[in-house]
Amino acid sequence: GATGMSLNEIITYERIRRAKQLLTEGEKTVAQIAEELCFASPQYFSYKFSKEVGCPPSQYAEYIRQHEED
Numbered sequence: 001g002a003t004g005m006s007l008n009e010i011i012t013y014e015r016i017r018r019a020k021q022l023l024t025e026g027e028k029t030v031a032q033i034a035e036e037l038c039f040a041s042p043q044y045f046s047y048k049f050s051k052e053v054g055c056p057p058s059q060y061a062e063y064i065r066q067h068e069e070d
Contacts, residue, residue: 002033023061024063030057 005013015037022033032047049057 012048013052015039016049019049019057020060021054023057024064026061026065033057
């Protein structure tokens with residue numbers, strides 16, 4: 001739930017959730033996703049994504065792709 005989260009944290013969480021969807025679809029680059037979700041830069045997006053998810057977006061996308069083929 002959203003208990004104890006600031007509005008900012010909720011927004012970031014939602015953006016990361018959307019980013020995961022976009023990465024899973026595999027049609028956009030990390031830079032395009034960063035831009036679409038209004039992150040200041042691809043580097044900042046990667047930083048925030050890594051903090052939330054535990055790995056960089058490129059690695060996440062790679063992992064998803066490998067496991068979809070199984």
